[in-house]
Amino acid sequence: MTLTSTPAQTRRLATSIPGPRSRALMARTQGAVASGVATTLPVFAVRAGGGVVEDVDGNVLIDLGSGIAVTTVGASAPRVVEAVREQVAAFTHTCFMVTPYEGYVAVAEQLNRLTPGTHEKRSALFNSGAEAVENAVKIARTHTGRHAVVAFDHAYHGRTNLTMALTAKSMPYKHGFGPFAPEIYRAPLSYPYRDGLDGRTAAARAVEMIEKQVGLPAALIIEPVQGEGGFIVPAEGFLPALAEWCRINDVVFIADEVQTGFARTGAMFACEHEGVVPDLLVSAKGIAGGLPLSAVTGRAEIMNAAHAGGLGGTYGGNPIACAAALAAVETIEADGLIERARRIEQLMKDRLAGFQKAHRRIGEVRGRGAMIAVELVRPGTTEPDPGLAKALAAAAHSQGVIVLTCGTYGNVLRFLPPLSISDELLHDALDVLGSALNDAESARA
Known part of the structure; x- marks a missing residue:
């Protein structure tokens, strides 16, 4: 299969995450690649661009990872x-x-x-x-x-x-x-x-x-x-x-x-x-x-x-x-990407600050530009909550949003979108995160 154009800039779930072809490729991975090489999200990419990654099953995921801050100008920038x-x-x-x-x-x-x-x-x-x-x-x-x-x-x-x-x-x-x-x-x-x-x-x-x-x-x-x-x-x-x-x-x-x-x-x-x-x-x-x-x-x-x-x-x-x-x-x-990073910061911090007001489990929203994070804690304390970070990342992944965790205590969700991402994709991704936070709060209650 030859793919040359940039994927449509819309999150799309054609299968569960990961889909059957990705699962088959992961089985091959386990038989060929050293187990010390870990994978955050076991979907296998076929193309990427703008603010999305398309996998072998036809799923289109919103990219808030940029290959860990590598594809800043976008994957396959023209x-x-x-x-x-x-x-x-x-x-x-x-x-x-x-x-x-x-x-x-x-x-x-x-x-x-x-x-x-x-x-x-x-x-x-x-x-x-x-x-x-x-x-x-x-x-x-x-x-x-x-x-x-x-x-x-x-x-x-x-x-x-x-x-x-x-x-x-x-x-x-x-x-x-x-x-x-x-x-x-x-x-x-x-x-x-x-x-x-x-x-x-x-x-x-x-x-x-x-x-x-x-x-x-x-x-x-x-x-x-x-x-x-x-x-x-x-x-x-x-x-x-x-x-x-x-x-x-x-x-x-x-x-x-x-x-x-x-x-x-x-x-x-x-x-x-x-x-x-x-x-x-x-x-x-x-x-x-x-x-x-x-x-x-x-x-x-x-x-x-x-x-x-x-x-x-x-x-x-x-x-x-x-x-x-x-x-x-x-x-x-x-393309004015320095200014674009500043606009991404404002958009993300505004949305995440709203989440913080509604959820006492967000201890801090921080970062600069398109390098933003939330530190998650147990309600009413500064005690790190790595379990919540892991659960929120898994929930986002299941809905087609690539996010990463980090932090010495494993309790930080980090966001590294490519600077080519659209505001619409950012809002969609943050909607997914907001829903996951609500679900986590409901489960705790």
Whole structure:
């Protein structure tokens, strides 16, 4: 079966979820794929675009996941598709370290232009967010001559050995996979809903711990909005205070914008919301419209600290992914997707705030742009309710709405719609969520 057009932008249930063909494919999966590779929603996609995903059974699901913030410009965005077609016809790979090509250079130039700050910058391209994080740490250690790296509570930075050490949550990311890389330390994050601290006070608490227990590290790495940790937005002033401390003490401030970058939060990069200019910025996910690409971009004197040949990789900055990235950037700017993310934030927060008034089990609605979450708690408390998060996600899935859970306590529903989604689809998805909340409240009563 050949499918070329974008699916109709309407939720449609042709079968139960999952349907018979998806169930058959899942049986094949269980006989062929390692069981450690888990699946959130066992429906098998055949095409996607706009704000929907169509499965093999003809169901059309509303996409509030974007492949975990990857298809920010939409799955199969027209400019990305055309750029990839042209590049595939020209050549698929030569390895930039062997015979370079202009696409890699053009992506580096765009990253140097788009990332915060007017200082001279350099970029290096890789494949995944975790790989880029590891290289950012390598660069910081080379530049400073120090080894310690500070990460934060609730952090998620990847699944490789070093990035597992940086990641806070044990299950499912770290359990049984140690020992981990040494010289990794953890500081308390600003978590306004749970600690009640203003940003400067929370930063002072973190700095005091770092100075007492670590001294001066090579780098401090932080997600400007926590991703897997629960879409936690630090209190205002927290990030600027940490960046200031890093600047004074020659500690490299690394912003992990793997999930928050490329218009996702209503700015090209989330650091911009508080005017923070990181020394190094890590990007991936939304960078290339669905193709594997990542980058480290930063101050030229820091990026150039590594010796020739010290950075790179066989597939890093693959020409097809570079073509997709250039097209994704063009789409963001030409289609006004930064402003679109802000409009999505307003729509979703307005609807979710209404749910919160009616349901005491929503402790907080938070997030930026098209990166929104609700933290679920037991009524009248701040005690996490992971069971409710799981039940609401399952109810949404059964009605054809793709949602994800997250959070250290497993009690957060997160929403990451593509910026190409329509208001009508968002309202439909939120109607489904509202009904699921009502049903959960009725069942509890």
